[in-house]
Amino acid sequence: MAGVELFSHPALHTRYRAGLCSAAALALLLIAVLTYVPPLLVAYRSHGFWLKQSAYREQPTVRFRYELLFVATTGPGPGSFLAWSTFPAFNRLQEDRLRVPLLSTREEDKNQDGKMDQLHFKLELPLQPTEHVVGVQLILIFSYQLYRMSTFVMQSMAFLQFFSPVPGSQLYANGDLKLNQRQLLNHCGLDTRYNVSVVNGTSPFASDYDLKNIIAAYRDRNVTTVFSDSNPIWMTGRGANTPFIVNATIRYPVEVILYQPGFWETIKFAWIQYVSILLIFLWVFGRIKMFVFQNQVFATTPVSPVLPLSPVLSYKQHQP
Protein backbone atom coordinates (compact mmCIF):
# COMPACT_ATOMS: atom_id res chain seq x y z
CA MET A 1 0.00 0.00 0.00
CA ALA A 2 1.76 3.11 -1.27
CA GLY A 3 1.46 6.70 -0.20
CA VAL A 4 1.02 8.59 2.99
CA GLU A 5 -2.00 9.25 5.08
CA LEU A 6 -3.61 12.35 3.61
CA PHE A 7 -6.77 12.73 5.56
CA SER A 8 -8.56 11.34 8.55
CA HIS A 9 -11.43 12.56 10.55
CA PRO A 10 -12.68 11.25 13.90
CA ALA A 11 -16.27 11.27 12.59
CA LEU A 12 -15.42 9.10 9.57
CA HIS A 13 -13.35 6.40 11.32
CA THR A 14 -11.36 6.01 8.14
CA ARG A 15 -7.93 7.07 7.00
CA TYR A 16 -7.31 7.95 3.40
CA ARG A 17 -3.96 7.26 1.87
CA ALA A 18 -2.53 8.27 -1.49
CA GLY A 19 0.77 9.16 -3.09
CA LEU A 20 2.37 12.57 -2.52
CA CYS A 21 1.93 13.49 -6.20
CA SER A 22 -1.59 12.14 -6.55
CA ALA A 23 -4.56 14.28 -7.52
CA ALA A 24 -5.86 13.93 -3.97
CA ALA A 25 -2.67 15.39 -2.54
CA LEU A 26 -2.81 18.28 -5.00
CA ALA A 27 -6.46 18.86 -4.13
CA LEU A 28 -5.52 18.94 -0.48
CA LEU A 29 -2.81 21.49 -1.18
CA LEU A 30 -5.24 23.63 -3.16
CA ILE A 31 -7.79 23.48 -0.36
CA ALA A 32 -5.12 24.52 2.13
CA VAL A 33 -4.18 27.52 -0.02
CA LEU A 34 -7.85 28.45 -0.43
CA THR A 35 -8.34 28.18 3.31
CA TYR A 36 -5.42 30.29 4.51
CA VAL A 37 -4.85 32.93 1.80
CA PRO A 38 -8.32 34.40 1.08
CA PRO A 39 -8.95 35.38 4.73
CA LEU A 40 -5.80 37.50 4.51
CA LEU A 41 -7.07 39.16 1.34
CA VAL A 42 -10.54 39.71 2.81
CA ALA A 43 -9.08 41.19 5.99
CA TYR A 44 -6.71 43.38 4.03
CA ARG A 45 -9.17 44.56 1.37
CA SER A 46 -11.87 45.44 3.90
CA HIS A 47 -9.65 48.30 5.20
CA GLY A 48 -8.21 48.91 8.61
CA PHE A 49 -6.04 45.80 8.57
CA TRP A 50 -2.95 47.70 9.64
CA LEU A 51 -3.91 49.96 12.51
CA LYS A 52 -2.78 53.44 11.42
CA GLN A 53 -3.91 55.40 14.44
CA SER A 54 -5.37 54.81 17.81
CA ALA A 55 -6.75 56.97 20.59
CA TYR A 56 -6.81 57.11 24.34
CA ARG A 57 -8.15 59.47 26.95
CA GLU A 58 -6.02 61.32 29.42
CA GLN A 59 -6.31 64.41 31.50
CA PRO A 60 -3.17 66.41 30.82
CA THR A 61 -0.98 67.72 33.61
CA VAL A 62 -1.30 71.45 33.08
CA ARG A 63 0.26 74.19 35.15
CA PHE A 64 0.08 77.92 34.62
CA ARG A 65 3.66 79.13 34.21
CA TYR A 66 2.85 82.60 35.61
CA GLU A 67 3.87 84.04 32.27
CA LEU A 68 1.51 86.32 30.42
CA LEU A 69 1.33 89.11 27.92
CA PHE A 70 -1.48 91.61 28.10
CA VAL A 71 -2.51 94.40 25.76
CA ALA A 72 -5.54 96.60 26.42
CA THR A 73 -6.66 98.78 23.54
CA THR A 74 -7.86 102.18 24.70
CA GLY A 75 -8.85 103.82 21.44
CA PRO A 76 -8.79 103.67 17.68
CA GLY A 77 -5.36 105.24 17.23
CA PRO A 78 -2.25 103.14 16.51
CA GLY A 79 -0.56 104.00 19.82
CA SER A 80 -3.63 103.88 22.05
CA PHE A 81 -3.04 100.85 24.18
CA LEU A 82 -1.73 99.85 27.57
CA ALA A 83 0.42 96.78 27.93
CA TRP A 84 2.20 94.66 30.43
CA SER A 85 3.84 91.26 30.47
CA THR A 86 6.00 89.08 32.66
CA PHE A 87 8.87 89.61 30.18
CA PRO A 88 11.09 92.55 31.23
CA ALA A 89 12.32 93.15 27.68
CA PHE A 90 8.75 93.57 26.46
CA ASN A 91 7.94 95.93 29.30
CA ARG A 92 10.99 98.07 28.51
CA LEU A 93 9.71 98.49 24.96
CA GLN A 94 6.36 99.88 26.12
CA GLU A 95 7.73 103.06 27.77
CA ASP A 96 4.79 105.21 28.91
CA ARG A 97 2.22 102.68 27.71
CA LEU A 98 3.34 100.26 30.39
CA ARG A 99 0.62 99.80 33.02
CA VAL A 100 1.16 97.23 35.74
CA PRO A 101 -2.06 95.37 36.59
CA LEU A 102 -3.01 93.64 39.78
CA LEU A 103 -3.10 89.88 39.30
CA SER A 104 -4.61 87.04 41.22
CA THR A 105 -4.51 83.46 40.02
CA ARG A 106 -5.52 80.21 41.60
CA GLU A 107 -5.29 76.72 40.20
CA GLU A 108 -7.80 74.25 41.52
CA ASP A 109 -7.79 70.45 41.73
CA LYS A 110 -11.51 69.85 42.07
CA ASN A 111 -11.50 66.05 42.27
CA GLN A 112 -8.32 65.75 44.36
CA ASP A 113 -6.60 63.45 41.86
CA GLY A 114 -3.32 65.37 41.92
CA LYS A 115 -3.97 67.07 38.59
CA MET A 116 -5.12 70.65 38.31
CA ASP A 117 -8.56 70.99 36.76
CA GLN A 118 -8.87 74.73 36.22
CA LEU A 119 -7.25 78.10 36.57
CA HIS A 120 -9.04 81.11 37.99
CA PHE A 121 -7.38 84.15 36.57
CA LYS A 122 -8.16 87.74 37.48
CA LEU A 123 -6.43 90.82 36.20
CA GLU A 124 -7.28 94.33 37.37
CA LEU A 125 -5.95 97.12 35.20
CA PRO A 126 -5.92 100.49 36.96
CA LEU A 127 -7.20 103.27 34.67
CA GLN A 128 -7.38 107.04 34.71
CA PRO A 129 -10.96 108.39 34.72
CA THR A 130 -10.40 109.54 31.13
CA GLU A 131 -9.22 106.15 29.86
CA HIS A 132 -11.47 103.52 28.38
CA VAL A 133 -10.80 99.96 27.37
CA VAL A 134 -12.34 98.85 24.07
CA GLY A 135 -10.32 95.73 23.48
CA VAL A 136 -8.28 93.08 25.24
CA GLN A 137 -5.60 90.70 24.01
CA LEU A 138 -4.19 88.28 26.50
CA ILE A 139 -1.70 85.43 26.22
CA LEU A 140 -1.39 83.04 29.16
CA ILE A 141 1.39 80.47 29.05
CA PHE A 142 1.08 76.95 30.39
CA SER A 143 3.23 73.91 30.75
CA TYR A 144 1.31 70.99 29.29
CA GLN A 145 2.27 67.33 29.81
CA LEU A 146 0.93 63.94 28.83
CA TYR A 147 2.22 60.72 30.34
CA ARG A 148 0.02 57.75 29.52
CA MET A 149 1.60 56.60 26.26
CA SER A 150 4.57 58.71 25.23
CA THR A 151 5.74 61.42 27.58
CA PHE A 152 4.82 64.62 25.80
CA VAL A 153 6.01 67.89 27.28
CA MET A 154 5.29 71.30 25.82
CA GLN A 155 4.80 74.93 26.63
CA SER A 156 1.53 76.11 25.25
CA MET A 157 -0.74 79.09 25.44
CA ALA A 158 -4.28 80.28 25.80
CA PHE A 159 -5.02 83.30 23.67
CA LEU A 160 -7.98 85.47 24.55
CA GLN A 161 -9.04 88.42 22.45
CA PHE A 162 -12.09 90.63 22.47
CA PHE A 163 -12.97 93.99 20.97
CA SER A 164 -16.08 96.05 21.46
CA PRO A 165 -17.30 99.38 20.15
CA VAL A 166 -18.53 100.16 23.66
CA PRO A 167 -15.93 100.72 26.42
CA GLY A 168 -16.03 97.92 28.93
CA SER A 169 -15.74 97.43 32.64
CA GLN A 170 -15.05 93.73 32.67
CA LEU A 171 -14.34 90.83 30.36
CA TYR A 172 -15.48 87.45 31.55
CA ALA A 173 -14.33 84.27 29.81
CA ASN A 174 -14.87 80.66 30.74
CA GLY A 175 -13.67 77.85 28.53
CA ASP A 176 -11.51 74.82 27.96
CA LEU A 177 -7.85 74.65 27.09
CA LYS A 178 -8.25 72.19 24.22
CA LEU A 179 -5.50 70.16 22.64
CA ASN A 180 -5.18 70.63 18.89
CA GLN A 181 -3.27 67.87 17.08
CA ARG A 182 -2.15 68.08 13.50
CA GLN A 183 0.08 65.04 13.86
CA LEU A 184 -0.20 61.76 15.75
CA LEU A 185 1.79 61.45 18.94
CA ASN A 186 4.18 58.55 19.44
CA HIS A 187 3.15 55.51 21.44
CA CYS A 188 6.27 55.62 23.59
CA GLY A 189 9.33 57.72 24.27
CA LEU A 190 9.85 61.33 25.25
CA ASP A 191 8.71 64.19 23.03
CA THR A 192 10.04 67.64 23.95
CA ARG A 193 9.88 69.19 20.47
CA TYR A 194 7.59 71.94 21.71
CA ASN A 195 9.07 72.40 25.14
CA VAL A 196 10.12 75.87 24.04
CA SER A 197 8.71 79.16 25.18
CA VAL A 198 5.79 80.56 23.22
CA VAL A 199 7.14 84.09 23.68
CA ASN A 200 10.89 84.57 23.40
CA GLY A 201 11.27 86.59 26.60
CA THR A 202 15.00 87.14 26.19
CA SER A 203 14.73 88.85 22.83
CA PRO A 204 15.21 92.63 22.83
CA PHE A 205 13.42 93.03 19.48
CA ALA A 206 9.87 94.39 19.30
CA SER A 207 9.05 92.05 16.42
CA ASP A 208 9.44 89.05 18.75
CA TYR A 209 6.59 90.43 20.86
CA ASP A 210 4.33 91.25 17.96
CA LEU A 211 1.17 89.24 18.54
CA LYS A 212 1.00 88.43 14.85
CA ASN A 213 4.44 86.83 14.91
CA ILE A 214 3.83 85.02 18.19
CA ILE A 215 0.57 83.51 16.90
CA ALA A 216 2.11 82.64 13.53
CA ALA A 217 5.03 80.81 15.12
CA TYR A 218 2.71 79.04 17.52
CA ARG A 219 0.29 77.92 14.82
CA ASP A 220 3.22 76.43 12.93
CA ARG A 221 3.44 73.80 15.63
CA ASN A 222 1.82 70.45 15.00
CA VAL A 223 0.53 70.20 18.54
CA THR A 224 -0.95 73.23 20.26
CA THR A 225 -3.59 74.17 22.76
CA VAL A 226 -6.37 76.63 22.07
CA PHE A 227 -8.61 78.39 24.51
CA SER A 228 -12.11 77.49 23.41
CA ASP A 229 -14.38 80.23 24.75
CA SER A 230 -15.63 81.78 21.54
CA ASN A 231 -18.09 84.07 23.26
CA PRO A 232 -16.55 85.92 26.19
CA ILE A 233 -18.86 88.30 28.02
CA TRP A 234 -18.13 91.99 27.75
CA MET A 235 -19.57 94.08 30.55
CA THR A 236 -19.94 97.82 30.22
CA GLY A 237 -20.59 100.69 32.60
CA ARG A 238 -17.31 101.12 34.44
CA GLY A 239 -17.28 103.46 37.43
CA ALA A 240 -14.93 106.43 37.16
CA ASN A 241 -12.21 105.15 39.46
CA THR A 242 -12.62 101.42 39.14
CA PRO A 243 -10.12 99.23 37.31
CA PHE A 244 -10.87 97.28 34.17
CA ILE A 245 -11.14 93.60 35.07
CA VAL A 246 -10.38 90.48 33.08
CA ASN A 247 -11.88 87.45 34.72
CA ALA A 248 -11.15 84.10 33.14
CA THR A 249 -11.71 80.50 34.11
CA ILE A 250 -9.58 78.13 32.08
CA ARG A 251 -10.44 74.46 32.40
CA TYR A 252 -8.06 71.60 31.70
CA PRO A 253 -10.36 68.87 30.34
CA VAL A 254 -9.71 65.20 29.68
CA GLU A 255 -8.53 64.90 26.09
CA VAL A 256 -8.83 62.22 23.45
CA ILE A 257 -5.28 61.85 22.21
CA LEU A 258 -4.51 60.32 18.84
CA TYR A 259 -1.32 58.35 18.56
CA GLN A 260 0.60 56.11 16.22
CA PRO A 261 0.25 52.51 17.47
CA GLY A 262 3.40 50.54 18.12
CA PHE A 263 4.50 47.35 16.33
CA TRP A 264 2.86 44.83 18.66
CA GLU A 265 -0.43 46.69 18.80
CA THR A 266 -0.51 46.78 14.98
CA ILE A 267 0.29 43.06 14.74
CA LYS A 268 -2.29 42.20 17.39
CA PHE A 269 -5.12 43.91 15.53
CA ALA A 270 -4.09 42.42 12.18
CA TRP A 271 -3.95 38.95 13.78
CA ILE A 272 -7.37 39.30 15.40
CA GLN A 273 -8.92 40.24 12.06
CA TYR A 274 -7.16 37.47 10.17
CA VAL A 275 -8.04 34.71 12.61
CA SER A 276 -11.68 35.69 12.94
CA ILE A 277 -12.15 35.39 9.16
CA LEU A 278 -9.94 32.31 8.99
CA LEU A 279 -12.25 30.44 11.41
CA ILE A 280 -15.10 30.63 8.89
CA PHE A 281 -12.86 29.40 6.07
CA LEU A 282 -11.53 26.55 8.23
CA TRP A 283 -15.05 25.37 8.91
CA VAL A 284 -16.22 25.60 5.28
CA PHE A 285 -13.16 23.95 3.77
CA GLY A 286 -13.16 21.31 6.50
CA ARG A 287 -16.60 20.28 5.25
CA ILE A 288 -15.44 20.34 1.65
CA LYS A 289 -12.41 18.20 2.49
CA MET A 290 -14.61 15.67 4.25
CA PHE A 291 -16.94 15.51 1.27
CA VAL A 292 -14.10 15.12 -1.21
CA PHE A 293 -12.51 12.20 0.63
CA GLN A 294 -15.66 10.49 1.80
CA ASN A 295 -17.02 10.42 -1.74
CA GLN A 296 -13.71 9.50 -3.30
CA VAL A 297 -13.75 12.46 -5.70
CA PHE A 298 -10.03 11.72 -6.08
CA ALA A 299 -8.73 8.22 -5.87
CA THR A 300 -7.36 7.34 -2.44
CA THR A 301 -6.96 4.17 -0.51
CA PRO A 302 -9.27 4.16 2.45
CA VAL A 303 -7.86 2.24 5.38
CA SER A 304 -10.55 0.42 7.30
CA PRO A 305 -11.38 1.64 10.70
CA VAL A 306 -8.86 0.61 13.28
CA LEU A 307 -10.98 0.19 16.35
CA PRO A 308 -9.15 1.14 19.48
CA LEU A 309 -8.36 -1.96 21.51
CA SER A 310 -9.37 -1.94 25.11
CA PRO A 311 -6.38 -1.91 27.47
CA VAL A 312 -7.45 -5.24 29.00
CA LEU A 313 -7.57 -6.96 25.64
CA SER A 314 -4.20 -5.70 24.54
CA TYR A 315 -2.75 -6.74 27.85
CA LYS A 316 -4.12 -10.27 27.40
CA GLN A 317 -2.78 -10.46 23.85
CA HIS A 318 0.72 -9.87 25.08
CA GLN A 319 0.54 -12.65 27.58
CA PRO A 320 2.87 -15.50 26.68
Ligand SMILES: *[C@@H]1O[C@H](CO)[C@@H](O)[C@H](O)[C@H]1NC(C)=O
Ligand atom coordinates in the same frame (compact mmCIF):
# COMPACT_ATOMS: atom_id res chain seq x y z
C1 LIG B 1 10.95 71.65 29.48
O1 LIG B 1 11.35 72.99 29.59
C2 LIG B 1 11.46 73.47 30.92
C3 LIG B 1 11.76 74.96 30.88
O2 LIG B 1 12.58 75.28 29.82
C4 LIG B 1 12.55 72.67 31.65
O3 LIG B 1 12.65 73.11 32.99
C5 LIG B 1 12.17 71.21 31.62
O4 LIG B 1 13.19 70.44 32.21
C6 LIG B 1 11.94 70.75 30.20
N1 LIG B 1 11.43 69.40 30.26
C7 LIG B 1 11.93 68.38 29.53
C8 LIG B 1 11.33 67.03 29.72
O5 LIG B 1 12.83 68.56 28.72
Ligand SMILES: *[C@@H]1O[C@H](CO)[C@@H](O)[C@H](O)[C@H]1NC(C)=O
Ligand atom coordinates in the same frame (compact mmCIF):
# COMPACT_ATOMS: atom_id res chain seq x y z
C1 LIG C 1 15.29 84.60 21.46
O1 LIG C 1 15.81 85.77 20.92
C2 LIG C 1 17.23 85.88 20.99
C3 LIG C 1 17.62 87.23 20.45
O2 LIG C 1 17.02 87.50 19.21
C4 LIG C 1 17.82 84.76 20.18
O3 LIG C 1 19.24 84.81 20.27
C5 LIG C 1 17.35 83.43 20.72
O4 LIG C 1 17.83 82.37 19.93
C6 LIG C 1 15.83 83.39 20.73
N1 LIG C 1 15.39 82.17 21.41
C7 LIG C 1 14.49 81.36 20.87
C8 LIG C 1 14.13 80.19 21.69
O5 LIG C 1 13.99 81.56 19.77
Ligand SMILES: *[C@@H]1O[C@H](CO)[C@@H](O)[C@H](O)[C@H]1NC(C)=O
Ligand atom coordinates in the same frame (compact mmCIF):
# COMPACT_ATOMS: atom_id res chain seq x y z
C1 LIG D 1 4.54 68.35 11.55
O1 LIG D 1 3.72 67.45 10.84
C2 LIG D 1 4.08 67.29 9.48
C3 LIG D 1 3.05 66.41 8.82
O2 LIG D 1 2.60 65.39 9.66
C4 LIG D 1 5.49 66.71 9.41
O3 LIG D 1 5.87 66.57 8.07
C5 LIG D 1 6.45 67.64 10.13
O4 LIG D 1 7.74 67.08 10.15
C6 LIG D 1 5.99 67.88 11.54
N1 LIG D 1 6.84 68.88 12.18
C7 LIG D 1 7.52 68.62 13.28
C8 LIG D 1 8.34 69.74 13.82
O5 LIG D 1 7.48 67.55 13.85
